[in-house]
Structure formats: structure tokens, C-alpha cells
Amino acid sequence: MDSVANLAGILLGGLSAGTVLFIVSVGLSVTMGLMGFVNLAHGAFAMFGGYVIVLAMNRAQFGFPVAIVLGFVATAALSIVLERALYRRLYRAGELDQVLFTIGLVFIFIAGITIVVGPGSQTLQLPAALGGQLNLGFIQYRTYSIFLIVVGVAIVLGIWLAFERTRIGAEIRATVDNRRMAESLGIDVDRLFTITFAFGSGMAALGGGLGAEFLGLDPQYALKYLVYFLIAVSVGGLGSVVGVYYASLIIGVLDFVLTLYLPKGGTIFIYVLTILILLARPQGLFGRKGL
């Protein structure tokens, strides 16, 4: 009985960490699938949103839900401005220029936050309703982790429905599959990209805020977890929401198990696994199109 509870605990912890990874990465997957734009600054958007959420709660005394909405909206708005003013100029440029540009943006974000907020780490104070333990019948577990998992399932369902059942979702799928054909059919790809970019950045902000409780939040956040975001996207498959969800959950659980049983450098297996998966399937587990 005890081992079952242990196993369930590990699984739940991994799933909640994976959910946060998914929420941050899903936007990156869709925008990279749509435009093939290598956006290394995605983690910076997550960090920016996380800061808005945490500071709104700690300094302006907003409630948790209000702060979350605020973080989403502020980050989405910022990303629209950046996309219109800067990103747009680099769509036709090579990967190298895109990498360089977005690394530059990351540095600007890191320096900006260090100057405005300070180099220290911020802590997220959970509302009382999410702070305690929840009795699931067979195991007592942290309410917040359960909350995250439920939110993740809701988000993946919501995005999946939006992808499969709405007009804009159909347009996105069409563009990921064949951009030229989509443009020929009159789909305004630029507008589509602005919308998905803003939405993806907003989701990243959400992930940054929700994950701040156990990932921490400091100016180095944007670079520290970047490799994980990229792995989730490339293993899941570009432009595939469900793929990124599964990949994130697998990575979350693996990371949880490995840090528990192999505290020293267990992450090495995640890299090995990623390399093997990408060599076998360059388009990712669920991707329809090569990276």
C-alpha cells in the first residue's frame, strides 16, 4: 500500500511539473510550426508573465485569478508589439539571424528585469484554497499539484477543441501543413501568426506564473529552462498540441523519477532520449512535418 502511494505521489508530482512545461511550451510549438521561426525568447515571455503575476500579487495585492489574467493580457500585448515591430522583419531571414535576434531579446529581458525588479528570486504566495493538502481517497497530495494537472487537462482540451472545431483552428492547421497552399486559398497568414504568437506568449506567461511556485522566478529563468522548452517542442512535434502535451508529461515524470532515484545528473537520460527520438523521428513523436 505504501509503495502504491509512493508511486502515485511521484506520478502526480511529475504530471504537475509536466503540465507547467506544457503550458509554457505549447505556444512555442504552434508558432514554430506555423512560421518556422526559432524563437529562443519564448522563455523570456514566460519569465515576463511570471513576474507580472507574482508582482501583481505580492506588491499590488491582487487576487490570484486577477493576477493570472493580468499576466496573460500584459504578456500577450507586449508580444504583439514586438511581433509587429521586430519579429516580422526576420520571417524570411535564416535560422542563424533568428537565433541571434531572439538571444539578444533574452539578454534585454534579463537585464531589464534585473534593473527594474532586482536580481533576487521572487516567491509566489499561493491563495489559501490551493495551499493545503487534498485527500484523494488513496493518497493525500498537495492541492496545488492536483489543481495544475486539472488546469492542464482543461487547457489541452480547450486548445484541441479550438484547433479542431473553429475556423481559426482550421486555418492554423492548414498553414502548418502547407503554408503556400494556405496563402493561396486566401488565409491571411500574417494575421494568423500575430494572433497565435500573442496567444502562445500569453500561455507562456500563464506557465511562468503557475510554475513559479516550484521552478522559482529569477532573471536567469529565461535561459535556465530554455533547453527543456525546446526539448518538449521538438520531441512532441512542431505544431502538434497533443504531442507537446504528451512530451511534456513524459519529461516531467521522467525528471521527477530521475531526480529522486539518481540525484546526481539523472537529466542525462532525458538528453539521450531526446537525441535518440529526434534521430529516429526528426519531426518529433506527433509531428506531421519535419522540424
Add this chain to the structure above:
Amino acid sequence: MSVAMPSSGDASFAARIDNPATRALMRRHRVRWWEALPWAAALVFFFAFPDYLSFGNELLVVILFALSLDLALGYAGIITLGHAAFFGAGAYTVGMLAFYGVWSEPITSLAIAAVVAGAVGMLSGLVLLRTSGLTLLMLTLCTQALLEEAANMGHDWTGGFDGLLSLSFSPVFGLFEFNPLYPTTQYLLTLGVLFACFVFVRTLVYSPFGQSLTGIRENLLRMHAVGSPVRWRLVVCYAISAAIAGVAGGLWAQNNAYVNLSALDLDRAATVLIVLILGGYGRLYGAFIGAVVYMALEHFLAQIYPTAWQLGLGLLLVLIALFARNGILGLGDALWQRYRGSLPWRFRARRAAP
């Protein structure tokens, strides 16, 4: 030019040799007078700023590392985010050999570092270079992260997070001692190694092998069509580039007398990429210009305020990516082309003469 058609006579052959384009192509590998300038500057630096020699050392290592990346990225067009993997392989090779007292002769240590890093490059290249674009970017990133994690995990051999400290090396040629406080030996050794590697890379890129690399970068399909062994060329180029990066890493370990995980981290890989693109890739001297500008900016801006450096670097990268895709040297070229006509007559006359 030996492929002249049998039917064409001597006259037409001479005419073709006389073609300005032929002459330009035949002459392009020749050494220009200004190519001596960087080396002269390095020697002047040695005598003029004896107190800044460790800074100079660091600069020379960055140049060598960027030069190695230029071969893979600038000439062969292999876009990698994980070049620090080879820098680290070389650094750890030299570091571990010295730390455990196996081998402490500096120059042969560097040769061993080159072999080890080159082997890592060859093996990973054989596997990774089957892919391209974003997949390749991710795979190089993961390979480097893998090595970093391995170095962290192999704590008993590599010192883990703390690294291997206070390495000692035997004197160069048995005569010149390594002196951590007054690193003249290290500076001259690093400069000599950089020069040797530069001459090698310069010869390589103008050789038929180097030309075929440029061809692969510019038009992959055509190179396949003319029967060039594309993948093998790429793997060999990647291995050579890795070996040179390994030498840079080995020099870094010797100059600092330590190795740690920073030799293998993403920061280092990103920095070398930034240095090369800042200077201009695919043109040999981009590594020199980029490293000097980068290190000078870092030195002075970080003195003002550490965060100012990061902000300045970020702005610089964004501006380069938006407005100066070919780096500082590319910008210089463009300005030269544009304003050549309005320069004093002497310059115009010199350009027009050939």
C-alpha cells in the same frame, strides 16, 4: 585550368587566363599586406600592455574558438548551438591529463586535446549531420548538454561542479615556465598556436576541399548533382572544426590552470556564436574583429555596471540581426562599396589599377 577543351588552341586558353574573373579567382588565396596587421597588433600588445596579458590570453582563445566555428558554420553552413561541446572536450582532456599527472607537456597536451575533440566531433557528426535545420540545432544543443551532464555526473574524475583546480604544466620546450601572475609564456604559446591554426584554416578554406564546403553551403542540391561526397565532407569539416575548438579549450585550461563546467555550458556556445556573427562569418577575419569588439565591450561595460553589459549585448545582437546580417566586416564592406566613389582620388586610382 587544366580542363581546357582539346579543340581549343593556345590562344583561346591564354585569353581565358587573361579573363579578369579568372585572374581574380586565381589570386584570391594570395596573402594581402593587411593580413599581417592582426599579428603585428598582437605582438605590440605583448610589449605595450604587460599587465593585461591574461586579458590578451583570453581574447586569443576566443578568437581561436570562433575561428573553429567559422569553419563549420561560416564555410560549411552547419548551424550549431553546441560547439562548446568540443571546447569542453579539449579543456577536460588537457585538464585531466595534467591533474592526474599523466601528461603535463603543454604542446603535446594540445595535440591530444585536438585528437580527442576531433574524435568526438567525428562521432557526433556521423550521427547528427544526417539532419539539418532545427533538428540539427536541437541535436547539437542536446549533445552539448549531454556532455555537460556527463562531466557533472563523473564527479570522481572530472571534479563535477567544482572542476579540477590548480593544474600545473611542465615548461614549454623544457625552458619557459608557466607563470600564473605574469603569463608571458602562455601568451606567446597561445599566439603561436593561434597562428598555426589560422594558417591551417586559411589554407584549408582556399583548397578544393574548402571550396566544396562553400558549395555545399550555397547549393546542396547542385553539390549532390556533381557527385560531391556531401555528407562525408561535412563530417570531416565538422571533425576538423571540433579539433580546433578542442585546442582552444586546451589552451583555455592551460591559461587558467583549471577546468570546470563553464567550459561546456550553453553560455559559452552562445558567446562564440555571437562573437563570430558579430565579426562576420564565413570570412576568416570575422573571428578576430568579433572577439576584439565583444571582449572590449564586455570589459568596459561590465566595469560600469554588470547588467549594463547584458543590456548592451542584447541591444547589439538585435541591431546586428535586423540591420547588419553580415556582421561588422560585412557592414564595412557595404560602406566601402557605397562610398568608394566619394573617397579621395588616391584610393580610387589604387582600386582601379588592376
